[in-house]
Each structure stands twice: as C-alpha cells, then as structure tokens.
Amino acid sequence: RKEVEQDPGPFNVPEGATVAFNCTYSNSASQSFFWYRQDCRKEPKLLMSVYSSGNEDGRFTAQLNRASQYISLLIRDSKLSDSATYLCVVRGGADGLTFGKGTHLIIQP
Amino acid sequence: GAVVSQHPSWVICKSGTSVKIECRSLDFQATTMFWYRQFPKQSLMLMATSNEGSKATYEQGVEKDKFLINHASLTLSTLTVTSAHPEDSSFYICSARVGQGTSEAFFGQGTRLTVV
Numbered sequence: 001r002k003e004v005e006q007d008p009g010p011f012n013v014p015e016g017a018t019v020a021f022n023c024t025y026s027n028s029a030s031q032s033f034f035w036y037r038q039d040c041r042k043e044p045k046l047l048m049s050v051y052s053s054g055n056e057d058g059r060f061t062a063q064l065n066r067a068s069q070y071i072s073l074l075i076r077d078s079k080l081s082d083s084a085t086y087l088c089v090v091r092g093g094a095d096g097l098t099f100g101k102g103t104h105l106i107i108q109p
Numbered sequence: 110g111a112v113v114s115q116h117p118s119w120v121i122c123k124s125g126t127s128v129k130i131e132c133r134s135l136d137f138q139a140t141t142m143f144w145y146r147q148f149p150k151q152s153l154m155l156m157a158t159s160n161e162g163s164k165a166t167y168e169q170g171v172e173k174d175k176f177l178i179n180h181a182s183l184t185l186s187t188l189t190v191t192s193a194h195p196e197d198s199s200f201y202i203c204s205a206r207v208g209q210g211t212s213e214a215f216f217g218q219g220t221r222l223t224v225v
Contacts, residue, residue, distance in 0.1 A: 008150075041200075042218070042219070043115075043202050043216040044202075046214070087152070087153075096158055096168075097143070097153075097155065097204075097214060099145075099153040099154075101151060101152040
C-alpha cells in the first residue's frame with residue numbers, strides 16, 4: 001500500500017464551481033499534514049497546513065480525520081488560476097516529507 | 110517566507126559526467142536540508158537528508174556513492190550526481206525548514222537534469 005494516496009485526476013471543473021480532493025495516508029504515526037500546490041515544472045509551494053480541528057483559508061478548507069487517516073481539501077468558487085497539481089503531504093516521525101502523486105486540477109472558463 | 114535558492118535551474122550533460130547542484134538558504138540557517146527527486150507524473154521522492162557537519166542519511170534504494178551530498182555550512186548543501194546516466198534524468202528539488210516540528214518546508218526552484 002502506498003504511503004500517501006491521491007486520485008490523480010485530472011479533474012475538469014468549470015470556473016466558479018466547488019471541488020474537493022481526498023487523500024489517505026498509511027502511517028498512523030504521521031504527525032503533520034499539508035496541502036502543497038505545484039505548477040507545471042515548478043517547485044511545490046505550501047498551500048496550507050491541515051489541523052485536526054479543520055481549518056480554512058479564504059476559499060480553501062482543509063480537514064483531517066486521524067481515525068480514518070484521511071485528509072481533504074475543498075476549493076470554493078474556483079478560479080482559472082487554481083489550475084495546478086495539488087499534493088497531499090505528510091510528515092512522520094522523521095523530518096522528511098512524504099508526498100502523494102498529486103491531483104491534477106483544470107479549471108475551465 | 111524564507112528563501113531557498115537552488116542552482117542550476119536546468120542542466121544537460123553527457124553520460125558519464127558528474128553534475129553538482131547547489132541549495133542555499135538565503136535568509137536563515139538550515140541545519141537540515143532535504144533532497145527530493147521527481148520523475149514525470151510521479152510524486153516527489155525523498156532521496157536523502159543532509160545534515161550540516163555530518164554525513165547525509167539516505168533513503169532505501171538511493172546509492173550514496175552515486176549521489177554525493179555535502180552540507181559544509183549552515184546555508185549550503187550540494188548534491189553531486191556522479192557518472193550520470195540517462196535514467197538519472199529527473200527534476201531534483203531541495204528543501205529546508207526553519208526550526209523544527211510542524212514548521213513549513215521551503216523549496217528551492219528545482220533543477221531539471223537531462224543526461225544525454
């Protein structure tokens with residue numbers, strides 16, 4: 001079983017729609033959780049950390065379910081500029097990050 | 110946020126040659142830096158953890174004699190791909206964290222290596 005699993009997509013979504021991504025992780029000892037955004041041929045950039053209580057940053061909402069080892073990201077009122085690959089990222093006991101393969105999102109005008 | 114600078118951005122080299130990639134933390138000291146590799150349509154895979162003043166810790170399956178890591182100062186880590194082969198062609202990215210625990214990781218711009 002892969003350590004961090006995501007649906008690779010692509011998700012084709014009309015502008016203004018709401019879209020949600022899910023991610024599962026296998027290491028129950030994982031301590032920190034993040035969503036990163038990666039544009040084509042660029043380095044990943046942190047979108048938001050994910051907290052157990054759930055957290056929101058503008059149009060983005062992240063949720064964590066430790067019991068199910070499940071992380072989600074919700075994007076409301078999607079913009080063309082949201083088109084990117086969204087990486088689910090987990091940090092376990094060690095310092096290095098474990099990345100999912102990413103979910104490719106395409107926002108269509 | 111903190112800045113991590115990685116050079117070169119891209120490099121094309123011949124099989125059998127060695128390529129050095131630099132990763133610098135510009136406005137903070139990084140006792141630990143991380144090197145990742147990403148093949149097309151694949152996730153970033155951690156190759157090694159670079160520790161200032163000591164030997165790097167390599168992930169399983171990564172050849173330490175092929176991917177030489179040197180972390181001689183608190184702001185610079187280098188990755189040298191020795192005797193490069195076409196299968197080493199990939200996107201190499203370094204990252205560093207400010208502090209410990211849940212703090213954000215900042216990434217370099219990445220180096221696209223093509224071995225011909």
